[in-house]
Amino acid sequence: QVQLVESGGGLVQTGGSLRLSCAASGRTFSSLPMGWFQQAPGKEREFVASISESGGTTHYADSVKDRFTISRDNAKNTVYLQMNSLKPEDTALYYCAAAMPGAGWGTTQPDYDYWGQGTQVTVSS
Numbered sequence: 001q002v003q004l005v006e007s008g009g010g011l012v013q014t015g016g017s018l019r020l021s022c023a024a025s026g027r028t029f030s031s032l033p034m035g036w037f038q039q040a041p042g043k044e045r046e047f048v049a050s051i052s053e054s055g056g057t058t059h060y061a062d063s064v065k066d067r068f069t070i071s072r073d074n075a076k077n078t079v080y081l082q083m084n085s086l087k088p089e090d091t092a093l094y095y096c097a098a099a100m101p102g103a104g105w106g107t108t109q110p111d112y113d114y115w116g117q118g119t120q121v122t123v124s125s
Contacts, residue, residue, distance in 0.1 A: 002026045002114040004096045009119030012086055016123070020081040022096030022116060030054075030074040031101040035112055036081045038092035038121075045095065049081060050105035059107060064090075086123045093118040 008020040024032065035050035049070035050059045058070050069082040079096060097112035099105070106112065 002032065002098045004098060004114055004116035006094065006096045006116045006119040009094060009121045011122045011124065013124050014087060016086050017082070017084045018086065018121060020083065020094055020096075020119060020121070022079045022081075024077045024079070024096075024098060027098075028101075029077040033099040033103055033105040034070075034072060034079040035097045035099070035105065035107075036070060036079075037095045037097060037109065038090075039095065039118070040089075040092040043092075045109055047107040048094070050107060051079065052105050053101070057105060059105060061107075083121070086121075088123045088125045091121060091123050093120050 003025045005023045012018055031053055036048040037045045038048050039045040047061050048064055051070045051072055055072045067085045072079040095118045096116040098114040099112045
């Protein structure tokens, strides 16, 4: 089992920045591919970014490319999502997710096995 706890969400104005954190416990964190997803009201949960076990490979949704950066600190068992140049359409509940070791860093919900409870990000116009 893997437990994931997100933090860092909040209310920010358009153009502002936030950094989300996701603390993991329960398995060797450095063996887990990790991802971030977002779910806006009335919409399905969508892929935002993913990162490989070592942090050497990352993937982003086109909507956040060049604005968001995913990173991880395996010594702290934590994955981050730095969000810059925020837009009102980024408003959503953001979820951290972990895949099984060796599963690869996927871009769809079925690629991940463990999920956090989510942290709310609201961007005002």
